[in-house]
Amino acid sequence: PNLPGAASEVMQLQAAYERRGASVCALLNEGATRRRLQALDEAGELAGFRLLHLALHGEDLPGDAPLDARLFLRDAPIDGFDISLWRLRADLVVLSCCFAGSRPVAGRGLRYLPGDDLFGLQAAFFAAGARRVLGALWPVDDEAGKRLMILFHRHLADQTPAHALQSATLAYLREAPEERRHPAYWAPFFLTELYHL
Numbered sequence: 014p015n016l017p018g019a020a021s022e023v024m025q026l027q028a029a030y031e032r033r034g035a036s037v038c039a040l041l042n043e044g045a046t047r048r049r050l051q052a053l054d055e056a057g058e059l060a061g062f063r064l065l066h067l068a069l070h071g072e073d074l075p076g077d078a079p080l081d082a083r084l085f086l087r088d089a090p091i092d093g094f095d096i097s098l099w100r101l102r103a104d105l106v107v108l109s110c111c112f113a114g115s116r117p118v119a120g121r122g123l124r125y126l127p128g129d130d131l132f133g134l135q136a137a138f139f140a141a142g143a144r145r146v147l148g149a150l151w152p153v154d155d156e157a158g159k160r161l162m163i164l165f166h167r168h169l170a171d172q173t174p175a176h177a178l179q180s181a182t183l184a185y186l187r188e189a190p191e192e193r194r195h196p197a198y199w200a201p202f203f204l205t206e207l208y209h210l
Contacts, residue, residue, distance in 0.1 A: 018155035019068040022109065026066060026166050033170065038062070045069065046088040051095075060100045060142070064107070068162070071110035071134070071149075082134045084110060093137035101142035105174050108134065109162045113148035135205050145174055149201035157198040161185050165202075178204055 020041055027039045038058075040049055053059045070085040080093035113134050135146045147165075149158075164181035172180060185199050 014070075016068070016070065016155055018159035019109070022068045022159040022162055023066070025163055029163075029166060043087055045086055047086045047091050048088055050086070050091065054099045057100065060102050062101075062103055064105050065101070065103050065143075066107040066109065066162070066166075067113075068109040068159075071108065071113040073112040080137060082112070082137075084108070084113070084134070093134050096134065096137040097140035099141040101138065103138075103143045105145045105147065105169075106138045106143045107162065107165070108138075108146065108148040109153070109158055111149060111152040139207055143207075145204060145206045147174065147178065147202060147204045150203065151197070151201045153201055154193075154198050157185070157189070157193060160189075161199060161202060175204055175206075178202060 023039055023041055027037045030037050038053075040046070050059070059065075067084060072083045072085070072090075080097065083090040083092045084096075135148055138146045161181055164184045165177050168177035168180040168184075182199055182202075186194060189198070
C-alpha cells in the first residue's frame with residue numbers, strides 16, 4: 014500500500030540537508046528501486062554515504078529465517094541477505110519502516126536464541142559495514158513516524174544519534190495531540206550501535 018508520509022518525509026529531509034549544504038542522493042517514488050540501490054552498491058557509491066535513510070514498508074521476521082526479513086522497494090523487495098552483501102561505511106542507517114528493528118527470540122529448534130542481536134535487518138546492515146542502525150520494533154504510524162524522523166534529523170545536526178532520538182521523542186510528546194501520545198505512536202524506534210576497539 015502507498016505510504017504518503019514516506020515521500021513527504023524524504024522530500025522534507027532532502028530539503029533540510031541541502032539547506033545545511035549536504036550533498037543528497039534521494040530516491041523517490043519510481044526511483045526508489047532495488048535495481049537502483051544495487052547499481053549504487055556495485056558502483057561503490059553506497060560506501061560513500063555517511064547516512065542512509067530508508068522510508069518504506071518493512072516486513073516482520075519470518076519465523077526462524079532472520080535474513081529473510083525484507084524491505085519493500087518500488088520494483089521488488091530486498092532481504093537481509095542481499096543487504097548484508099552491500100559495502101557500506103555509513104555512520105548511521107535509519108530504517109523508517111515497520112518491524113525494521115525486530116529480532117527473533119526463538120526458532121531453529123530452540124526456545125530462546127542466544128545472541129539474538131546477530132539476526133534480522135539490523136545485523137544485515139552491520140554486516141554490510143554500518144556503525145549504527147535506527148529501527149522500529151512494531152508497525153509505525155505513517156504520520157507519527159514521519160514527524161519523529163523529521164525531528165530526529167533536526168536534532169541530529171548537533172547531537173549524537175542517541176541524544177537526537179531522545180530529543181525527537183520528547184519534542185514529539187510535547188507537540189502531539191493527546192490521542193497520538195500513546196507509546197504505540199512514539200516508542201517503536203530504538204538505536205543499536207556497534208563499537209570497534
